[in-house]
Amino acid sequence: MTLRRLREQAGLSSTEAARQVDHDGSWLSRIETAEVRPHPNDVRALLGLYGVAGKQAEAVIAVARQARQRGWWQRYSEVLPEWFVTYVGMESEASVIRSYQCQMVPGLLQTEEYARAAFRGAPIPMRDSELEQQVALRMDRQAVLGTDDQPVLRMILDEAAVRRVVGGPKVLRAQLDRLIADCDRTRVQIQILPFGAGAGFDGSFAILDFPPMPEPFPEAAEDRLVYVGTLTAALYLEQPAEVAAYSAAFEQLAAEALSPTASRDTLARIASDLAT
Known part of the structure; x- marks a missing residue:
């Protein structure tokens, strides 16, 4: 930029x-x-x-x-589409990631088996070797969690995302246990948007904030962007009006979602139902 x-x-x-x-x-x-x-x-x-x-x-x-x-993801260049290489690079530099997911658990919080099942069930089939590379990349992206450089994560998950049985009940139960543990992480906030909240928002998106550069680095004109992924491409929205609209939508979703504590209890209840 x-x-x-x-x-x-x-x-x-x-x-x-x-x-x-x-x-x-x-x-x-x-x-x-x-x-x-x-x-x-x-x-x-x-x-x-x-x-x-x-x-x-x-x-x-x-x-x-x-x-x-820091460009560690380049070793996955053979399986990464160019438009997603951009996102992985920006994600690694972000200081705050705000994400709304309406169908799936976000990649930064997925277990390995959940990620593998998600890729296996994707609408575009891939070879086993490519699938395993994609899973490895997803796990490597999570290496930042728990480090001094970890970004603040504010994740809003539609209830459908945590009830969808990706990989079967056992895989989903392990994924829910992982999310429950993540609720206790420093700089991680998870909220569930319950079915009772109404329509929600028809489309997942992420908002990335970037830290200011040290002096005498030139002052950046933009310090935030919106990422919207599609099946074969992605949108990177940087115009102030676009970013403001998605930021307002995120805060509205956060207001309608359960509190972090109630969300943790909801995840535990869904996990318990799966066990029985």
Whole structure:
């Protein structure tokens, strides 16, 4: 986002800027949407082109160097569609993730067996080897939980998401036990939107907040975006009006959902019903 803003301030198109540092326009577009991590030397060349120098340039390069080291998900590039690579990269940098899920438990909180069953039941079939790589990626995404860098998670799950018997009763019971344990995690809040709340919201989405960059890093124009996944692509919404609409929808859903304590009790009751 920062590189795109600096390019726009310099009055250059992505094609023009990329050509002047010996790359094509699609390369720079992928960098600006976080699909690929640029080499620090490429960032230095772009900043020189944009007229950014001194401490400000070094701060940008330092962040690019750290981000390149954190790009662990690149080893899954063979099974990850480009549009989801963008999300995984942004998820790893977020300070707050607010997510509403109307059909499934969110990937960050799934058990391995639940994730495997979810991929196996997906509408687009995949080879066993690809399925196992997808499961491994989902588990690796959860490595941030419980660390000093863990983002704040505010998860609203429609009651349908925690009653849908993905993988069978045993798998769902283990998944519910996992969610109950997650309710006690620091920086994790889980709320259930009960059937009795009415229509709810017809579509899952996530809102990602990003931490401010250290001085003298240029002030970011955007620090929040909305992710809406589809079967074959994704929407990344950054316009203030779009983000505000989804943020308001999330807070309205949170107000209609059960409290975290009541949600934990509901999960325990559903799990107990499965056991009997």
